Amino acid sequence: MELFNEHSKLASVILKDHSLLPVINRLGIKLGFGDVTIRTICEEKGIDLNFFVETINVFHYEAYFPEKRLLDFSVSMVIDYLVKTHQYYVNYLIPENDRLIELFLSADPDESTENDLVRKFYSKFKEEFVIHIHFEERVMFPYILELNRVIENPASRAQFKQKYPDYSISGFEKEHSNMDDKMDDLKNIIIKYLPPNYDQNRGNTFLANLFMFEKDLKNHSRIEDHILIPKVKQLEMVLQSHE
């Protein structure tokens, strides 16, 4: 295991770990970048070099999580990344999962009860997941961004206090582990317990997509729970100390 650094060629990074493809997309890079290093492409595209390097390393290597350095990134940069991740889930991964699960479960003309149960489990999971994303985007992220603005510009403090009289992120901390658990359960059920009355290849494709989703989601939760939330708590404390 060797961490990527600013001198790594982006093409070799992707050749080494293709699950980073959507990650570099959401950081603002499209393919066809030739032989450039990470430093060069970040300069070209105006991307924060450290944020780019740390994000791909955290994603690539599960055990790596340099919490202290990650806490230095700005709230707006982290939220921007998280929002782009949400967009990727909602606009691509979830519809793709929907399509693949139907392909795989409905391959058997004598629709089995078991397959139908899996379908129900999946739709419930998806429903909760989408609600969770919407909650973060409509309630939690705007709150955090406004809090951040108040810290930078104390003049708007009264207005903020009026809008969020008992501001605190603790009320927002939600069930990330719950989401991860359910996705894990779905994988285990299909791999270990569901009778294989379906087309194996289609089943495999669905599972492969699910594995990718799971990895992405774990990283997403990790950034929210260990970077964003602690940062917000810091900001709240700063605000409180001014009162």
Next chain:
Amino acid sequence: MNNSLNKSIVLISLSDVILTGLSEILKGSIAGEIIQLRRGDEIIDFPGLVGNFLVIATPEELEKSTSLIRQILPATGGVQFMAICFDLTSVPTMPSISINDSSALICYKVNEILNSLDTNQGKEPDTELTRREIEVLQLLTKGYSNKEIADHLFVSTHTVISHRKNISEKTGIKSASGLTMYAILKKIIDVTDINPDELI
């Protein structure tokens, strides 16, 4: 992932020549990962490490960072230490490789220590549910709370929680709706016993 079988090497050296050289020598002969660090305290950036570890570093570095490494690396797995010796005249006091050792000898020495790390091999975890666990599972799928299950079975809530933990460990399923599905697929309950729209 089967963490108990996972054995990784943590290689610490300020010298890129040593880091790259040792990694190249070892990578063909070990199954686990090789984590390269320039300083021992960089281990703090890897809070997610699991399994067993062999830490290889200079004696000075080991003296400096052994206690930190012990703190960070998971207590569940074993940790062993090995020194890289540059001074060919001194007699090493701990397992060590010398800078002049051949590749084959280095691989041999490293693997010998890796093999000594406890891997719990052969201890297949039990996956059959006990009768009591099946009872708990049945009540759980009917939507009972832990407290209700405890009252029903005349045991403490604490016991129910411990049964649920064992059920999840054995089946690999954690959520209540996932467990309901498991129970149906394993014919522990009948799908007509529950309202699938509510419980799944």
